[in-house]
Amino acid sequence: MNSLIWLPKNPTFQPGWDLEEIHATFFKCISWQMEETMDAINCPYHYVCDKTYPPNYHLSIDILVLLFTTISYFLTLFIVIMNIISRKGTIFFSLSKRFFLPSGPISLPLIILIFGKGNQINTIFPLSCIGPAILLLVLISALSFDNEADYKDIQYTFFAASTVSGILHASLYLDSIVLPYYTGFDALMSSTLSGECATCVCRKEALVVGGKLVKYKGWSMTTFFVVSVLCLRIICKIFGENVGKFVSMIKVLMERFSWILISLDCVYLIAKSPPEKVMLRVVAFGGIFLLILLHVLKEACSQICAMAYVVEKLRLVSMSTPIA
Template sequence: MLLWLPAYPTFQPGWDQEEVHATFFKCISWQVEETLDAVNCPYHYFCDKTYPSNYPLLVDILVLLFTAASYLVTLVIVIMDLCSGRGRIFLSGSKRFLLPSGPVSLPLIILIFAKGPQINTIFPLSCLGPAILLMALISALSFDNGDDKDFKYTFFVASTVSGILHASLYLDSVVLPYYTGFDALMSSTFSGECESCVCRKEALVVGGKLVRYRGWSLTTFFVVGVLCLRIICKISGETYAGKFLFIKALMERFSWILITVDCVYLTLNSPPERVVLRGSAYGGIFLLIFLQVLKEACNQFTQRLM
């Protein structure tokens, strides 16, 4: 019995289930063939090209350790920031280099996403890449070192914007083939002509139709918009900054809502692979969101008492 597949009568006993699994989820080029059976097989696809084989296990371990360290640093800084009672003033210039959205970690995240299709042994980025991006977005939203001088602040935030956009694009290059293969596997039947040959009732689209999450999404653009408004408020001075503060605050709140929606969606609708690892990752993201909500509630309560 196959773990995910229905009882396809055309699935050959000699085929290796793990090999078929890898072919579908790492395929980057699906070719459509003409078919004579317009009723039962109007669209016939086979995988023409896949990503190269995975990196050694050591690479996955290093990525796992880096991700865990980045999360723990973010969690500790958020908790200390919450306990300090001083809001964002607690974040000093040195601590921001340790955050996932900082000038050290964010380039590493971009590099990891760029090589993501081959990091798929014990820490599959096709499953956990979205959680890493959400962690970087939360880091960028939560901390704003407004004490820097205008040029230094502008350069730092602009580099964060560029890094987030690049990370989102590279993440899509990892997850879109994964979601396409998931759709091809779950919404098709094997034709029996080859290991990846499937019959479909409708055309196969990039990213599939079963999971609609994208790294290059409304969530990313809202976070980028918030960062851009921070730059505008910083360089415009006190005279004009007030005109943008309301819009910035509104966009920040909506960005947090979108991040929460993405996290809930990915928890409920991701392909059923590495369930425990994926649940732990998104559980950690929910914890960061909860702490941010708690911090905002404490700030509002403190302001009303003053």
């Protein structure tokens, strides 16, 4: 993509400025300093990038993160498909659900570690672009695979609580990656270079953390609902049948609404994200959409099987009832 597209409107270039470097600095900036301005009409807000995060890690780190993410996704996809075509899971599937899924006790800590260092993983697999898709994968995994039958009360409570904690940490770390990225995107697209320095910009309105062009956040309503569903699952597991139909109904409604919010986040990120790494973004969110469609298919198959079971029982009852 032409670097000029990414520069602020009506730029004032100076000799020796590197367009690619300016572009990279805007997206890596973690602190924008507002300075005094003498032109209150044309430049009411003057900002300069005060601090950027450290240089990117070696390319090998990006490759390892890419491989880990790809394996996690295809493992999730494989188990989802097997759960659709087979009613009885094997021991392998059970162990996979517990340990190797994105929301499991092995993969989730690794994802948190990746997000914690995500500002420096930005060479061929930028987490500023793909991080939201990874978080959505974790949320889908947590919603889809409920291992309640595999645990006793205390074990399940510990497992679900650790998943909740992991999701919250992952969401906060993701925000530390995407908020500077979206702030830089806003500074690029809604500002004018003042010419004072390579990153000095004039704006008509104040620059806010995260910018105003992209509204996505890791810790959002979607994360809140998924975490709430997991907490309700803990309550239902502990109290069993004593929990009441109302709480069970609320849990089901929140699960369905969580899926709707995940779908909306996916659509929004495809439509509103900065036009960078477009093909990688399409592949990532296309994979998330596939998991969502498979979940819808699974729910539809379950409803059809339930209806068929009821119809068959009614038919058997009618056949066994003697005619007066």
